[in-house]
Each structure stands twice: as structure tokens, then as C-alpha cells.
Amino acid sequence: MITVTTNNSAKNTAKNSAEAGGDVRLCGISKTYGSFTAVRPLDLTVPQGSFFALLGASGCGKTTTLRMIAGLEEPSSGTVFLGDQDVTNLPPYRRPVNTVFQSYALFPHLDIFENVAFGLRRRGIKSVKKQVGEMLDLVQLGEQARKKPHQLSGGQQQRVAVARALINTPKVLLLDEPLGALDLKLRRQMQLELKRIQTEVGITFIHVTHDQEEAMTMADTVAVMNGGRVEQLGAPADLYENPQTTFVANFLGTSNLIEAEVDARSGDEIVLRAGGGKLVLPEARCSAPTTTGGKVLVGVRPEKISLTHADEAGEIPAGRNRITGTIADSSFIGVSTQYVIDSPVCPEFEVYAQNIDRDPRLVPGAEVVLHWNPAHTFGLDAAQDIDAGIETVEEEGAAA
Amino acid sequence: MGLLRWFKRRLVVIAGLLTLGYLLLPNIVVTVFSFNNPKGRFNYEWQRFSTDAWTDPCGVADLCGSLSLSLQIAAWATLGATVLGTMIAFALVRYRFRARGAVNSLIFLPMAMPEVVMAASLLTLFLNLGAQLGFWTILIAHIMFCLSFVVTAVKARVMSMDPRLEQAAQDLYAGPLQTFLRVTLPIAAPGIAAGALLAFALSFDDFIITNFNAGSTVTFPMFVWGSAQRGTPVQINVIGTAMFLIAVLFVLAGMVISNRRNRQKA
Numbered sequence: 001m002i003t004v005t006t007n008n009s010a011k012n013t014a015k016n017s018a019e020a021g022g023d024v025r026l027c028g029i030s031k032t033y034g035s036f037t038a039v040r041p042l043d044l045t046v047p048q049g050s051f052f053a054l055l056g057a058s059g060c061g062k063t064t065t066l067r068m069i070a071g072l073e074e075p076s077s078g079t080v081f082l083g084d085q086d087v088t089n090l091p092p093y094r095r096p097v098n099t100v101f102q103s104y105a106l107f108p109h110l111d112i113f114e115n116v117a118f119g120l121r122r123r124g125i126k127s128v129k130k131q132v133g134e135m136l137d138l139v140q141l142g143e144q145a146r147k148k149p150h151q152l153s154g155g156q157q158q159r160v161a162v163a164r165a166l167i168n169t170p171k172v173l174l175l176d177e178p179l180g181a182l183d184l185k186l187r188r189q190m191q192l193e194l195k196r197i198q199t200e201v202g203i204t205f206i207h208v209t210h211d212q213e214e215a216m217t218m219a220d221t222v223a224v225m226n227g228g229r230v231e232q233l234g235a236p237a238d239l240y241e242n243p244q245t246t247f248v249a250n251f252l253g254t255s256n257l258i259e260a261e262v263d264a265r266s267g268d269e270i271v272l273r274a275g276g277g278k279l280v281l282p283e284a285r286c287s288a289p290t291t292t293g294g295k296v297l298v299g300v301r302p303e304k305i306s307l308t309h310a311d312e313a314g315e316i317p318a319g320r321n322r323i324t325g326t327i328a329d330s331s332f333i334g335v336s337t338q339y340v341i342d343s344p345v346c347p348e349f350e351v352y353a354q355n356i357d358r359d360p361r362l363v364p365g366a367e368v369v370l371h372w373n374p375a376h377t378f379g380l381d382a383a384q385d386i387d388a389g390i391e392t393v394e395e396e397g398a399a400a
Numbered sequence: 401m402g403l404l405r406w407f408k409r410r411l412v413v414i415a416g417l418l419t420l421g422y423l424l425l426p427n428i429v430v431t432v433f434s435f436n437n438p439k440g441r442f443n444y445e446w447q448r449f450s451t452d453a454w455t456d457p458c459g460v461a462d463l464c465g466s467l468s469l470s471l472q473i474a475a476w477a478t479l480g481a482t483v484l485g486t487m488i489a490f491a492l493v494r495y496r497f498r499a500r501g502a503v504n505s506l507i508f509l510p511m512a513m514p515e516v517v518m519a520a521s522l523l524t525l526f527l528n529l530g531a532q533l534g535f536w537t538i539l540i541a542h543i544m545f546c547l548s549f550v551v552t553a554v555k556a557r558v559m560s561m562d563p564r565l566e567q568a569a570q571d572l573y574a575g576p577l578q579t580f581l582r583v584t585l586p587i588a589a590p591g592i593a594a595g596a597l598l599a600f601a602l603s604f605d606d607f608i609i610t611n612f613n614a615g616s617t618v619t620f621p622m623f624v625w626g627s628a629q630r631g632t633p634v635q636i637n638v639i640g641t642a643m644f645l646i647a648v649l650f651v652l653a654g655m656v657i658s659n660r661r662n663r664q665k666a
Contacts, residue, residue, distance in 0.1 A: 072567050092570040093579075105568040109586045118582075119572035164572065 022048030022083050022171050022204065024069060029078030030228075031064050038064040040228040041078065046172075046206060046221075048083075051198050053207045053219035057251070057389075061228040062208045063102075066174050069206065071095045082171055093122075098165035102177040104157050106149035112136070112160055113145040119168040135167045138197070155186045162194070166201065175207040179214065191218050212252050216240070224248050226389065240301075244287040246380055249299050251389035256305075258298045258323075258345045259382060262290045270379070272298060275345035279321045279377065286379030295382035302350040304376040307339060309359060310367035320371040325349060327366045337362075341370060427644055434637035441631025453634035457642075460633040463623060467639060470604055470620035473535070477542035477603040482596045484543070485550025486588070492551070493558040511548045518545070519612035526613060533615025541613050542603040549602060550595035557591025 024046040031039040039061040046052045054062040067073035069080060071092035080088045087095050098119065106115050116135055117128040125131075136142045139159035141152075149157055158178060165173055175194075179187045195218050198205045209215050215222045216236035223233040224247070232239060232248045243249035246257065260272035260279060270290055272279045279298055288296050300321075308316055316322065325343030337358070341349040351370060353362075362368065407414070433443055437450035458464035491497075492504055510518065522544075526537050565587065569579040585592075607621040614622060624636050 070571060072571070091575075092567070093573045093575050097571075099568070099571045101564050101568055103562075103564065105562060105564040107565060107568070107583060107587075118569070118574075122573040122578060122582075168572070 023081075024172055024204065024206065025081040026065070026069070027079045027081065029065070029068060029075045029080060031061070031068060031073060032076045037228050039068070039075075042228075042230060044223065044230065044233075046204060048171075048204055049202050050221060051195070051205045051207065051219045053209060053215035053222045054225055055209055055212060055215040055222050055251075056225035057210055060225040062210075062225045063176055065225070066099075066176055066206060066208045069172065070097055070099045070174050072099075096171045097174060098168050098170040098172075099174040099176060100158075100161045100165050100178045102180055104149075104161040104178075104181075106157055106160055106164070108149055111146050111148055112141065112152070115149065115160055116164045116167055118164060123168075131167060135163045138166075138200075139163045154182055155190065158182065158190060159193075162197065166197070166203070169201075170203065172204045172206060175205060177208055177210070179209075179211075187214070194218060216252070224251060226251070242285060242287075242378060243299065244380070245388070246297065246384045246386055247389035249378075249380065249389070250387070254302050254350055255299045256302060256346060256349050257380070257386050259386070260296055260298045260345075262292050262294050262296055264292065265290075269374070270296075272296060274298065274323075275343075277323060277345070279323075280319075280374040281377045281379045282375060285375075285377065288379055288381035290379070297380040297382045297384070297386060299378045299380060300372055300376055302338070303336075303352040305351045305370050305372045307341075307351055307353055307359075307362060308369045308371065309361045310369060311361075313369045316369060316371050319374070321374050321377060323349070323370045325368060325370060327362060327364050327368055329364055330362065341368065343370070430637050430644070431641045434634060434641045436634055436637075438634065441633075443632045443634050443637065453638045457635050457638045460627075460635045462618065463620075463633070463635055463639070466618045466620045466623040469535070469617065473538055473542060473619065474600050474604040476539055477546055478596050478600045480539070480543040481546035481550045481599045481603075482592060485547050485595055485599075486554050486592055488547070489551050489554035489558050489591075493555055494563070507548055507551050509548075510545050515545075515608045519609040522609065523612045533613055534617045537613045537615070538610050538617065538619065541609050542606060545606075545609060546599035546602055549598045550592075553595035553598060554588065554591045557588050557594075561587055 024044075026042055026044040028041045028043060029039065030037070030041045042065070044065075054065060056062045064073055068075045071087070071090060071094075075088065078088075079086055082096065087097075107118065110118070113132055113136070117132045120128045120131065132145075133142065136145055139162060141156060141159055141163070144152060144156065149160065152160065158181075161178065178194075179190050182190060191214060194205070194207075207215070207219060216239075219236065221233065222236055222239055224231045224239065226245075226247045231245050232243065234242075239248060240252055243252065243255065246255075249255035249257065258274050258279070260274035262270060263273045263278065264271045265283070268283045270281045270283055270286060272281060281296070281298060283290075286296065290296060310324070323343050323345060325341040327339055328342040328348070329340040331338050332355075334355070336352050336354050339351040339353065339362070341351055343349050349370065433446070434453060435449050435451060436443055436446055437448050437452060438445065439447055453459070488507065492500065492507075519541075522537075522541050523533075526533060531537055561584075565583055566579050569583040570576075574582060605621055607625060610619050611622055611625070618626070620639070624632075627633060627636070
């Protein structure tokens with residue numbers, strides 16, 4: 001059971017019933033640098049043994065949060081608990097926590113063996129040979145023990161960094177964008193590798209990343225951060241299917257957001273009016289307050305939508321949400337075709353269609369009807385910025 | 401035509417050899433004349449081969465005394481300047497404090513100041529303070545002018561150091577002292593060593609500042625200067641050649657060690 005609250009939004013939380021022994025608990029933790037607030041007061045519990053991801057764009061406070069857990073950054077307010085122990089005032093070298101740094105920070109003057117043995121030696125353990133050997137075998141670097149870090153490839157260095165931290169069997173392993181410097185193929189491999197190691201050793205992993213795919217593939221629980229606060233927290237599928245803010249809807253995958261007006265309620269469904277048409281939204285999937293005549297943002301994921309040529313609009317089953325439009329652009333990418341639809345309610349409606357039976361009439365300029373199951377619709381508070389979380393090219397470059 | 405092409409192809413090698421010769425010719429003269437047996441008091445003309453000076457390097461009054469004093473001053477000045485300079489370099493790179501920019505530029509002033517002006521000013525300062533000129537005034541002056549060079553050498557190294565390495569050490573249970581000894585110092589060592597060597601060389605052969613602030617104390621460069629007025633004993637060349645050979649030996653040893661290390665790695 002994970003609970004999260006941000007003090008400013010003052011959301012309600014269910015209290016964690018059992019104070020488990022190895023949980024990481026952050027209570028009202030915040031960090032300010034002068035007038036800049038990196039992390040707003042934040043409560044967060046990471047259960048023992050979980051693979052937890054802090055996801056957000058660069059500058060959202062995720063790395064600062066991680067560094068406060070490591071002890072490398074002193075919180076401006078709040079408390080850090082490891083299990084029942086308050087570690088807020090402990091220096092990093094007294095915390096049972098180890099970090100895998102972005103760019104690895106391997107000691108250039110020591111060989112791989114000594115890099116991995118560093119933590120053990122500092123704790124006064126004399127016979128390290130067996131343990132280091134086993135750890136190097138775990139990350140498949142037994143042969144490289146006597147090489148210097150600069151003689152290894154990026155992927156190998158990354159594994160040394162993991163081994164150097166894991167050998168100390170910390171209560172929590174902190175990973176700060178550990179795969180950021182690797183190329184795409186190697187990154188996929190290392191994602192699986194890290195996941196395998198985590199399952200094998202059962203240590204709590206807290207993973208900071210700006211790559212939403214990486215967070216969703218690896219973590220049991222993802223906390224999406226934006227502007228120094230946690231926007232939403234949950235299992236990857238839950239976050240993806242039920243985003244509660246426009247930031248989450250846009251940052252995790254792609255969402256089509258339509259401004260609509262509440263028309264009526266019928267049972268547990270809300271009927272909305274958007275550009276002359278009607279859309280149905282299950283009340284349970286709406287995170288915004290709905291009053292008749294009030295505004296709501298209606299969202300739907302591009303892959304949930306079916307495309308039908310306007311000539312066959314009559315064949316669409318009843319009860320589906322519909323929108324009409326014109327195909328503005330289509331790009332064929334093998335497994336699927338991505339369409340951009342120009343519609344009166346939304347100028348750039350994205351639709352991903354599996355390439356099963358392709359209708360040759362669906363080319364740019366064609367009149368089409370978009371339709372989807374109302375159960376896949378979600379509703380968001382219309383007071384938010386509709387474009388929050390859409391990454392621009394410059395931001396992507398800065399994050400990489 | 402053929403000769404011109406041969407010359408063109410080897411232009412870089414020839415230019416390199418000529419430059420090397422230009423650099424080393426004075427050293428060769430020093431070495432050759434250390435085996436001379438001069439007629440008068442001046443060792444400026446070749447007479448005949450002799451190893452007299454080599455078998456009795458301390459044969460000239462006060463020579464070995466001044467040499468030992470110079471070595472002592474150089475050793476202490478190196479130690480003082482290296483310790484202080486390293487700390488200054490770390491402070492300038494790692495910490496943001498008021499007047500950091502000003503300190504950064506002021507550190508380099510002693511390098512830019514004409515040495516003879518600094519020497520005279522230092523003497524004025526020492527006299528006004530009522531200091532007794534001698535070993536200590538020389539040492540203080542040497543540490544002062546070596547500092548700038550050490551700071552420059554160490555700063556370059558510290559600037560290229562990743563501060564995350566020290567954070568990683570702390571994260572791996574190394575306290576502040578352990579972090580400094582096991583990570584910071586070994587990584588900064590090449591810069592510190594370069595600064596120390598520079599300081600030693602500068603201190604050992606400084607003449608101008610030393611001459612102003614020595615009082616009646618005589619260092620090796622002062623001894624050579626003083627004897628040059630009355631005659632140059634061959635022993636000076638012997639000491640010079642010996643210093644040169646020791647330096648060459650150090651360089652060779654360094655090359656052998658690093659070669660061996662590289663071979664082990666490969």
C-alpha cells in the first residue's frame with residue numbers, strides 16, 4: 001500500500017496501516033535553493049522490496065529527492081525515515097543506502113576490483129576477495145577485475161557502478177538516471193538486467209528517470225513528478241489508463257484532450273457536449289468536479305480509437321463515442337499507422353491503428369469518423385494547462 | 401631535385417633535431433667543461449681532460465655548504481608552497497565565496513611582477529619589520545613566489561575532477577578524512593606533483609630575490625655568481641652536470657614505470 005500527499009494540494013490519503021521495517025518514508029520533505037523551490041513539501045512511502053520509479057522532466061525535483069534520501073543534499077524541511085530510523089541528520093557515509101550515479105562516478109585511479117571492494121573496505125571488512133568475485137560474476141564482469149574503469153565500455157562501467165553499490169547490501173539502492181548515457185539497444189538490455197538483479201536480491205530500488213517507457217517497463221510503482229511535487233502515483237498501467245492531470249496524460253504516452261461541457265448525468269455516466277457532438281464519460285473515470293454546464297477536459301489514448309471512412313459511418317455500433325474529422329496526415333511505421341486527424345473539437349487528433357486490414361481510402365484528405373468505447377474515456381479538470389507535459393524538442397535535448 | 405625532396409620529407413624531423421640541439425647545447429658545454437683542467441682561475445677555455453673536479457666536488461671552499469643550503473631551502477619551500485597552494489587551489493575551485501574572483505586574479509600577480517622589483521620590495525618589507533635576513537627570509541620569499549605556480553598547476557587538475565567521485569566515496573561509507581585520502585588526493589596527485597616539481601626547480605635556482613633577501617647567507621646560485629667575479633671553479637660544472645643527470649634519471653624512471661603499467665593493463 002502506497003500513499004502520497006502533497007501538502008499544497010492537500011489530497012486525502014489512506015494511512016499506511018503497518019509501519020514495515022524497511023520502508024523509505026519521506027515526511028513533509030522539501031528543498032529550496034534561495035528563492036528557487038526544487039522540491040515542495042512531499043510525503044512519500046516506498047515499501048520495502050519494491051522497484052519504485054520517480055519520473056519527470058529535467059528540473060522537476062526527482063534527482064534532488066533522491067539525493068536527500070542518499071544524504072548528499074540536506075532537506076530544507078521534513079524528515080527522512082529508513083524503516084523506523086530517522087536518518088535526516090545522518091551524513092551519507094552513515095546511511096545504509098547506496099547510489100548508482102548518473103555517469104557512474106567510478107574511481108579512475110582504482111581498478112574494477114578495488115572499485116567494487118571500496119565500500120566493504122571502508123567498513124573494515126578484511127577478506128573481500130570472495131564477495132567481490134561473486135558480485136563481479138553477478139554482473140558478468142569476472143574477467144575484467146584488474147582493468148581500470150576507462151578501459152571498459154559504457155555498459156560495463158554501468159554494471160560496475162551497480163556492483164559497487166549492491167555489494168554493500170544496502171537497505172535501499174538509489175539509481176540516478178543510470179541508463180541515460182547508454183545507446184537505445186543497450187538501454188533495453190540493461191533495463192531487463194536491472195529488473196532481474198532486483199528480483200534476485202530483493203532490495204528496494206528507487207530509480208530516477210525522465211524516460212517514461214523506462215519507468216513503466218521496470219518499476220512496480222511510478223511517481224510522476226512535475227514542478228517539485230508528485231502529480232500522481234500508481235502502477236504503470238493504472239497511471240497510463242487513468243491519468244488524473246493533464247501533465248500525466250501528456251507526459252506518459254500521448255493523449256487526445258478535448259474541451260467539453262457537462263450536459264447531463266445518467267446513472268454513473270456523464271454526458272458531455274463537444275463541438276455539437278455528444279460524448280459519454282464514466283463518472284468513475286473523471287477526476288474533476290462536474291456540475292451541469294461546467295467545463296471538463298475529455299481524454300482518450302490514440303490506440304483506443306478506431307477509424308471508419310465517412311461513407312460507412314452507419315456501420316459503427318451504437319453506444320460508441322464519435323467524432324468526425326478529416327485525415328491531415330498519416331505515417332506508416334510497420335506495425336501500425338499513425339494518423340493525425342483535423343476535427344472541429346481538436347485540431348490535431350492522434351490515432352494509432354494496427355495494420356491488420358488497411359482501408360485504402362484512409363489517406364490524407366479523407367473524411368472519417370473516429371469512434372471508441374466510452375469506457376476508455378477519462379475526464380480531467382479543465383482549469384489546467386491543456387499542453388502540460390508535452391515535451392518539446394529542446395526539452396528532450398536538455399534532458400538527454 | 402632528389403635532395404630537395406629528401407629534405408622536404410624530413411623537414412619536421414630536421415627542425416625537431418635542430419631545436420633539441422639548441423636546447424641541449426649549453427648542457428653539453430657544462431658537461432664537457434666539467435672534465436676540463438683549466439690553466440688560470442677561469443674555466444672558459446679548453447685545456448685538457450681531467451677528472452680532478454669529479455673526484456673532489458667539494459674541493460672549493462663553501463661550495464658544498466651553499467649547495468646543501470639551497471637544497472634545504474628548496475625542499476622546505478616546495479613543502480610549504482605545495483601544501484598552501486593545494487589548499488588555495490581547492491578553495492578557489494570548490495567553494496563560492498566573496499572576493500573569489502579577486503583572489504583568483506591576485507594569485508597570479510607575483511608571476512607578472514618583475515622579479516627584481518619584487519626582490520627590492522621584499523627587502524624593504526623585511527627591513528621595516530626588523531627581520532634578520534638569512535635562511536628564514538629566503539624561505540618565506542621562496543614560498544611566496546612558488547605559490548602562484550603550484551596554485552596554477554593544481555587548479556587545472558582539480559577543475560577537471562568530477563565532484564561526484566567524492567560524493568560516491570561518501571556514499572560508500574568513507575568519512576571526510578577517508579574520502580580525502582583515498583579519492584581526492586590520489587586523483588589530484590599528478591597536479592600536485594607537477595606543482596611541487598616546478599616549485600623545487602624555481603626555488604633551487606632563484607638568484608635575484610634570494611640575493612636581495614639573504615643577508616650574509618650564501619645559496620648555490622649566489623655562490624656561482626660570486627665566484628664568477630673572481631674565477632669559476634670546475635666544481636660548479638660538476639654540480640651542474642650532476643643535477644642534470646639526476647633530473648634525467650628521474651624522467652627515465654618515470655617513463656619506465658608508466659610503460660610497465662601500460663603493458664600490465666593491455
